[in-house]
Amino acid sequence: MLANKVTKDTLDNxxxxxxxxxxAGEGVCDPKRLDWWRTDLIDENGGGDLFGRLFPKTxxxxxxxxxxxxxxxxxxxKRLDMAKPDAVRTLFFWGFTVDEQLTERLAFHKQSxxxxxxxxxxxxxxxxxxxxxxxxxxxxxxxxxxxxxxxxSGREIFGEMLKALDECARKLAFALLPIVESYPMPxxxxxxx
Numbered sequence: 001m002l003a004n005k006v007t008k009d010t011l012d013n014x015x016x017x018x019x020x021x022x023x024a025g026e027g028v029c030d031p032k033r034l035d036w037w038r039t040d041l042i043d044e045n046g047g048g049d050l051f052g053r054l055f056p057k058t059x060x061x062x063x064x065x066x067x068x069x070x071x072x073x074x075x076x077x078k079r080l081d082m083a084k085p086d087a088v089r090t091l092f093f094w095g096f097t098v099d100e101q102l103t104e105r106l107a108f109h110k111q112s113x114x115x116x117x118x119x120x121x122x123x124x125x126x127x128x129x130x131x132x133x134x135x136x137x138x139x140x141x142x143x144x145x146x147x148x149x150x151x152x153s154g155r156e157i158f159g160e161m162l163k164a165l166d167e168c169a170r171k172l173a174f175a176l177l178p179i180v181e182s183y184p185m186p187x188x189x190x191x192x193x
Contacts, residue, residue, distance in 0.1 A: 061116060071092050088190065094165070153187075154187050157175055
């Protein structure tokens with residue numbers, strides 16, 4: 001089972017992947033990105049402008065928090081179509097203990113006054129125009145392959161979930177490839193004991 005306390009570096013690695021995927025999944029922006037959720041919360045000419053006026057000091061974090069929440073909601077909707085929605089782990093659902101730590105870590109960063117790009121290990125500049133090729137490169141794991149089967153609820157990754165949560169998050173993000181029209185929700189099914 002998952003450890004109770006997750007390291008700060010691991011939480012930051014997971015948050016960085018969540019944010020990259022959440023940003024890439026936006027579809028109301030111009031030009032639209034992957035269009036997995038109907039949001040435009042980061043771009044300066046979209047929701048980012050509103051957040052900048054509402055939260056002058058924390059607007060970047062507030063918009064990232066909002067787009068992450070949009071992705072979490074879409075992920076939750078897909079999981080609720082499953083027979084046992086809490087018996088899986090996705091990039092946006094790690095179970096209560098880890099999800100709570102991710103939320104607390106995001107809140108810590110938001111209050112720190114440091115810019116997201118300066119503190120999170122983002123492998124993609126989310127403040128630049130979207131490039132599908134750059135996104136694919138950012139979530140890819142060189143010289144590796146993630147085997148999964150497509151099931152009605154998403155992409156079930158073969159094998160046991162890795163113990164190292166940041167490595168697990170990388171595999172979950174990598175399993176988003178190839179990109180499809182709607183959010184494919186890669187997941188690990190937890191072993192029943």
